[in-house]
Amino acid sequence: xxxxxxxxxxxxxxxxxxxxxxxxxxxxxxxxxxxxxxxxxxxxxxxxxxxxxxxxxxxxxxxxxxxxxxxxxxxxxxxxxxxxxxxxxxxxxxxxxxxxxxxxxxxxxxxxxxxxxxxxxxxxxxxxxxxxxxxxxxxxxxxxxxxxxxxxxxxxxxxxxxxxxxxxxxxxxxxxxxxxxxxxxxxxxxxxxxxxxxxxxxxxxxxxxxxxxxxxxxxxxxxxxxxxxxxxxxxxxxxxxxxxxxxxxxxxxxxxxxxxxxxxxxxxxxxxxxxxxxxxxxxxxxxxxxxxxxxxxxxxxxxxxxxxx
Amino acid sequence: xxxxxxxxxxxxxxxxxxxxxxxxxxxxxxxxxxxxxxxxxxxxxxxxxxxxxxxxxxxxxxxxxxxxxxxxxxxxxxxxxxxxxxxxxxxxxxxxxxxxxxxxxxxxxxxxxxxxxxxxxxxxxxxxxxxxxxxxxxxxxxxxxxxxxxxxxxxxxxxxxxxxxxxxxxxxxxxxxxxxxxxxxxxxxxxxxxxxxxxxxxxxxxxxxxxxxxxxxxxxxxxxxxxxxxxxxxxxxxxxxxxxxxxxxxxxxxxxxxxxxxxxxxxxxxxxxxxxxxxxxxxxxxxxxxxxxxxxxxxxxxxxxxxxx
DNA sequence: ATAAATTTTTAGTCTTGTCTAAATTTTTGA
DNA sequence: TCAAAAATTTAGACAAGACTAAAAATTTAT
Numbered sequence: 001x002x003x004x005x006x007x008x009x010x011x012x013x014x015x016x017x018x019x020x021x022x023x024x025x026x027x028x029x030x031x032x033x034x035x036x037x038x039x040x041x042x043x044x045x046x047x048x049x050x051x052x053x054x055x056x057x058x059x060x061x062x063x064x065x066x067x068x069x070x071x072x073x074x075x076x077x078x079x080x081x082x083x084x085x086x087x088x089x090x091x092x093x094x095x096x097x098x099x100x101x102x103x104x105x106x107x108x109x110x111x112x113x114x115x116x117x118x119x120x121x122x123x124x125x126x127x128x129x130x131x132x133x134x135x136x137x138x139x140x141x142x143x144x145x146x147x148x149x150x151x152x153x154x155x156x157x158x159x160x161x162x163x164x165x166x167x168x169x170x171x172x173x174x175x176x177x178x179x180x181x182x183x184x185x186x187x188x189x190x191x192x193x194x195x196x197x198x199x200x201x202x203x204x205x206x207x208x209x210x211x212x213x214x215x216x217x218x219x220x221x222x223x224x225x226x227x228x229x230x231x232x233x234x235x236x237x238x239x240x241x242x243x244x245x246x247x248x249x250x251x252x253x254x255x256x257x258x259x260x261x262x263x264x265x266x267x268x269x270x271x272x273x274x275x276x277x278x279x280x281x282x283x284x285x286x287x288x289x290x291x292x293x294x295x296x297x298x299x300x301x302x303x304x305x306x307x308x309x
Numbered sequence: 310x311x312x313x314x315x316x317x318x319x320x321x322x323x324x325x326x327x328x329x330x331x332x333x334x335x336x337x338x339x340x341x342x343x344x345x346x347x348x349x350x351x352x353x354x355x356x357x358x359x360x361x362x363x364x365x366x367x368x369x370x371x372x373x374x375x376x377x378x379x380x381x382x383x384x385x386x387x388x389x390x391x392x393x394x395x396x397x398x399x400x401x402x403x404x405x406x407x408x409x410x411x412x413x414x415x416x417x418x419x420x421x422x423x424x425x426x427x428x429x430x431x432x433x434x435x436x437x438x439x440x441x442x443x444x445x446x447x448x449x450x451x452x453x454x455x456x457x458x459x460x461x462x463x464x465x466x467x468x469x470x471x472x473x474x475x476x477x478x479x480x481x482x483x484x485x486x487x488x489x490x491x492x493x494x495x496x497x498x499x500x501x502x503x504x505x506x507x508x509x510x511x512x513x514x515x516x517x518x519x520x521x522x523x524x525x526x527x528x529x530x531x532x533x534x535x536x537x538x539x540x541x542x543x544x545x546x547x548x549x550x551x552x553x554x555x556x557x558x559x560x561x562x563x564x565x566x567x568x569x570x571x572x573x574x575x576x577x578x579x580x581x582x583x584x585x586x587x588x589x590x591x592x593x594x595x596x597x598x599x600x601x602x603x604x605x606x607x608x609x610x611x612x613x614x615x616x617x618x
Numbered sequence: 619a620t621a622a623a624t625t626t627t628t629a630g631t632c633t634t635g636t637c638t639a640a641a642t643t644t645t646t647g648a
Numbered sequence: 649t650c651a652a653a654a655a656t657t658t659a660g661a662c663a664a665g666a667c668t669a670a671a672a673a674t675t676t677a678t
Contacts, residue, residue: 312664314664348666351665
């Protein structure tokens, strides 16, 4: 049985191996774990004795297959706990990292699989990262940060990095979320501009760097069709295509209970003086909700002879 | 912030204070934690320095109010995790202790309250022990082991101790569970005999000692009325009064889905050659279930002109 | 009341994981 | 290529927590 510290080293080495680093050096590990290089050397020797890493003095380390298996299990555990915290306990995804870091070290042969089942065998954690299977298979992340793509690219957000916090908060405030499709319209050293779900976003390249997307083919793109309910105009008719993944727990349940379920037709009914809340006509019932919540409801506009007033 | 070790000492001292022990001695703590008396002395000094216990050489220890508060929080955490493991992950209650022992040390100001909410603010853990409130209030346990009561006593099981394991397994095998009402009909050094839910149980006093009950007044007693569905005889009519608390998760859901809901009338329909499974008539439908499952369904017999065949 | 038994404490050691400071090796750059 | 810089390892120390063995205090029993 490994100690928490040993597990953390394996996890750190694994994550460095996954990044583009050539060799996993003592310094990199030390940086990753906020510790000193000398401590790392000590621990590496211990891990090498246990056959979890291959180590040659001054040459860096590499996980053995055994070490990799353990690392993958920890990653699996971490990500499943994150899903639990967000889905079941209604934490925001920026709050769960430290807690999951503790929970991932709980020792049990059955716990994670039972949790996995409770959560419905999720494939991704709340950051969009793939969850390794029980067998240790992990879906490769083949996306890159937004600034790596040229103007005109169409993509889907697959990961949002939550560190450093300042940048992450900025992204949260912009209301972007995993799964959104986007269309890059401008990309230079000064700014990155893209459209997503009926809104235009302008980000500094540093900020955009924390958002990873995969490129989509034109055919897969449905941005023109997919909007947020808050963008529905008077007189337009739409069909609900889902509730955004960023909306979970109680609020999601409430929206579903109110009748905002897939394939339901919806139009704007009444507008309050400030345009917030607005009332919508759903199944012959008028329901008023605030824009903050209407944002969560994804719709597809239906072509009508809209008399846009 | 306290270390896991410090927390475990506080918990141990707390549990000894709750028991009938006069003074909390070094040896008792050592026994409780399976460690050596000398280690205990060392740790006690540290806790005394932190003002968590009052300590005078050779005189035993006592928790300060601050120490008690921490101990209560750990107990709360432990018991809430146990409920989670049993209710949400379908563990048996004999499996959850060690896991909860790890989970109780997770550091977070919000986690336990969120879990508590998810679980519907349970008042008792799966062993029947009360869960301290957020404010640190705990319902006193005012029960005693079965052998302490005299013949004729009527009581309800409020706690089943899961250590030592051999005895616990024996109780599990007998199919006894928290909440059951019982009627003691014999109690001497050789054996304890009682009736519960239509069955007679004969236990050795050592075994019965692990079962804690509270005495009930005659008026509160409903044993004569409450049976398990597996005890229903051909021709008798009954009303479902609930599904036993020991049946949780999937099986419980399945039984409810099949129509075994409270207040439903039920009779035996057909019997297979081995009497297992048996078919029951519920809401004009015949449903066959095995006795292992019928045991979970609690019924109340309805007086009829039963032609017991 | 006092010797024996038991409990508790002290002193010293060990392991894990960390650190600093110094020594050694590798890499970099003119 | 070779000196300076950077990276890595070694040596020695320290804190937490536990252990053994022995000393000291308390309790028990005759």
